[in-house]
Amino acid sequence: MSVREVAVDAYREALPVLGVSAVGGLFAGMILGGMNAELKGVAGLLVLVPALLATRGNVYGALGAKLSSALHQGLVDPVFDADDDRLVAAVTAAMANGVLVSVFAAVVAFLVLFLLSRPSASLLTLTAIAFIAGLLSGIALTVVVVFAVFIGYRRGLNPDTLVGPVVTTTGDVFGMATLLIATRLVLTLGGG
């Protein structure tokens, strides 16, 4: 293949995926752009944003990749079955990782802000927000990833190529929406 053929091929293959996830990113941005009051109310919240969004991609992207490989190997059947030990273990581990890493991000953010003497909400406020956001986005993303992989597979699509765009798109949107919900909830309960 010539340079031009390679470039055209790569461009055509990637453009739809990039476009779809950019739409997801813009939705997430719309939510973040409307979070003026929350960002002012909880000092240090913005520090958490990249870590929380990346965690969604890293954890649930890995869940999707794991389930796709398992489908290809015949280790898991493409139906949601609460008695399927492997499926339940993969989902539980993803949820546990997602929540743990979110809380860890809040602790690291608090410590760094403290060491730099920068303004920060209390440790309890930041970890409570991260915990609630991690839990809610975990539930939403688990449902989305499991259904996308299973339904894609049953329709004859390769789940490997579905996982990436599905997770990056929904991860940003659900990640940001659940961060907003969690922050409002914690602010209502008196955090700050």
Next chain:
Amino acid sequence: MAGSRSTTWTVRGIARAMLPLLAVLTVIEVGSGLVLDTFEEQLLRYPSLLVLVPVTIGTAGNLGSILAARLSTAFHLGTLSFAPDDDRLIGNAAATVALALTVFPVVGTSAWLVTLATGGTTLAPGTVVLVATLSGAALAVLAVVVTLVATYAAYRLGLDPDDVVIPIVTNTCDVLGVLVLFAVVRFVV
């Protein structure tokens, strides 16, 4: 085989395999959050810039991971050499830059429109499009460099690029997304 398989399908096994990497990546991402925090005042004053944050980070990560996946596949098929005149290398790098130059102007326009619709525009549309496009162009070049270095390093170290390159490239590009956006906002706004 059965033993190793059953351990990777337990909650503890999966968590143990992933948590160390996740923790390291989280510390790096908190670093980019700190950069965002330093220009929070500007982001809050111009909501269009705040709208750009997730999409810039996400698209930068995607550009890197798509390129990394293509280079890994080419590498496995034996059709990739790391020579500077390799057709596949140059073609994929050119496509990455072209993709950024297609997507980011649209993203900038959309970010401005979103802010207009939610009633908060204080920046000219041209400024927002310029910020998005300059950031995108710089990020495409950086994504190419990071991906090439990571893929080459994996190859030299005898690692499978599929396992290590994509998470490293995606998260590095996330962080670079914030840094580049910060630099461009400083320069343009």
